[in-house]
Amino acid sequence: MSKKLLLIAFVVSLGGFLFGFDAGIISGVMSYAGPEFNLNDIQSGWVVSSPSFAAMIAMIFSGRLSDIVGRKKILIVVAFLYAVSALLSAYATSYEMLYIARMIGGLAFGxxxxxxxxxxxxxxxxxxxxxxxxxxxxxxxxxxxxxxxxNYYFNKINIEGGSFFTDQNVWRWMLGVELIPALLYFILLFFIPKSPRWLFTKNRNDEAKQVLVGVYGEEKASIEANTILSSLKGATTKLEEKVKLKDLLKPSLRFVLIVGLVVGVLQQITGINAVYFYATSIFKQTGIGTNAAFASGILLSTITVIFTLVAMYLIDRMGRRPLLLVGTAGIAISLLVCAYGFKQATYQLTLETISELKFEGANKLNAFADKVYNSDVDFKNDMISVLGNKVYSKNDGAILEMATTINATLVLIGVLGFIACFAFSLGPVMWVLLSELFPNKYRGFAIGVIAFVNSFISWMVQLIFPWELSNFGNALTFFIFGAIAFIGFFVMLKILPETKGKSLEQIENELVTN
Structure with a gap:
């Protein structure tokens, strides 16, 4: 593999870095922005999930637009939108401005x-x-x-005190630093070539061959060019013959569409973005405290990086199918472990622990001193009834730390197991599989449609997750995710094909019926 090809792939996928950065940042931001704007469960869910809602729109149109004007031009627009979103989010003066700014970023990452x-x-x-x-x-x-x-360092500096960072502005800095990688992405995109396969579909053959030669050298470029031209021969890819949604429903594409949809839905419906986007809040539920919750986010993301590298090492050795099956089974087990851990938790405040809470109005909790709760929902409802939503939201980490008796290690193992299994399976393998399943003519549009469905599920999961925790509780919420993963494993066991080591043209011949 040439260094140039590796560099091109890294630059193009920096949009993924910005998506991950935005998703990770919001889990810490909401610990401050939520109380400041006094958001309820649905409003909190909307601030977090609004980028995914906007992404659905972008996913439908971006594939088709890129078929018309090219992948590179749309990616440059994407980078610009990321930068605009970062600035507006940091300067948000209201709940409405915050979610609109985040929706601009959602268009970009979609x-x-x-x-x-x-x-x-x-x-x-x-x-x-x-x-x-x-x-x-x-x-x-x-x-x-x-x-x-x-987030960890911004939070640490803030709680250590000082005149610069406060609870009112620290979240703005958390959001604003995204501008730096967004501008870097924007600049670097001008140095990548256009997609050679896209150039061939536009009959710009000489330009396409120059790109292939620049990446692979004369000999290999000639082989690749002949393979691509052969696959396009007889296929009409001119602009006037647009690919439509009904084209994806025809019998020849039915199998690959079903596989793509199953994997696309399963990737999100098992709750990965609930865990990522609400990581700080989830760790607070274990009673480890706000500071430890922020620190646990670093551990979570470190595990993600390690097991994504494992996936990159194994994906062209083991194949797509084994990684997806093993990973999904592990996801189901891990989520059920989390559910069991939360189910065993109890909650109790004493007069002594209440006296250690340092926020104004903490003494109102004396009315519930020594009462033992087996339900996190009942406990939180009683706390909110006397403190109000704003005060409880701002101090939930400290309150839960004092009140919770739980096997936090078991829950942490479950969460990290889920993250690890996702990172070497559904996370990276879904996008690889989608990029392989569909013929050249349909690829951009088909991936856009499946990504739309994927993003819709992601949006729904993020939107209702705070409501689920408030109404179903931690244990039932994680049990539902685990049960879905368990069912998904058996569905994939039956239908998943293997695409390892095959050219896009070979895959088309094998999986797309004529």
Whole structure:
């Protein structure tokens, strides 16, 4: 694999880094912005999930737009939108401004998540395509790592005191630092070539061959060019013959569409973005305290990076199918472990522990001193009834730390097991598989449609997760995710094909019926 090809793939997938950074940052931001704007469960869910809602729109149109004007031009627009979103989010003066600013970022990462794997698959060869497309997921998890690390240090500086950072402005800095990688992404995109397969579909053959020669050298470029031209021969890819939704429903594409949809839905419906986007809040539920919750986010993101690298090493050795099956089974087990750990928890405040709480109005909790709760929902409702939503939201970490008796290690093992299993399976492998399943003519549009469904599920999970915790409780919420993963394992066991080591043209011949 040439260094130039590796560098191109890394630059293109930096949009994934920005997605991961934005997703990781918001888990810490909401600890401050939520109380400041006095948000209820649905409003909190909307601030967190609004980028995914906007991403759905971008995913539908970005694939088709990139088929018309090219992958590179749309990616440059994406980088610009990321920068605008970071600035407006940092300066948000209201709940409405905050979610609108985040929706602008959602348009960016919706397009980036579709176009980066598409572009990388189109510039890669069969033997290294899995690794290169997986760089997208690596960048996503590196973004999470950078975000959790950034949140941890901003939070640490804030609680240590000082005149510069306060509870009212520290979250703005958390959001604003995203401007730096966004500008870097914008600049670097001007130095990557256009997609050679896209150029061939536009009959710009000489330009496409120059790109292939620049990446692979004369000999290998000639082989790749002949393979691509052969696959396009007889296929009409001119602009006037647009690919429509009904084209994806025809019998010849039915199998690959079903596989893509199953994997696309399963990736999000098992709750990965609930864990990532609400990581700080979830760790608070174990009673470890706010500071430890921020620190645990770093551990979570470190595990993600390690196991994503494992996936990149194994994906072109073991194949897509084994990684997906083993990972999904592990996800189901891990989530059920979390559910069991939360189910065993009890909650009790004493007069002594209440006296250690340092916020104004803490003495109101004396009315519930020595009462033992087996339900986290009942406990939180009683706390909110006397403190109000704003005060409880701002101090929930300290209150839960004093009141919770739980096997926090068991829950932590479950969460980290879930993250690890996702990181070497559904996380990177889904995008690799989607970039391989569909013929050249349909690839951009088909990935956009499945990514739309994927993003819709992600949005729903993020939106209702705070409501689920408040109404179902921690244990039932994680049990539902685990049960879904368990069912998904058996569905994939039956339908998943293997695409390892095959050219895009071979996969089309085997899986797309004529």
């Amino acid at each position: 397009a980036a998540l579709v176009l980066a794997p598409t572009y990388i698959a189109e510039i890669s060869t069969a033997e290294n395509r899995g690794k290169l497309v997986s760089i997208q997921q690596l960048n996503i998890v590196l973004g999470f790592f950078a975000a959790f690390l950034s």
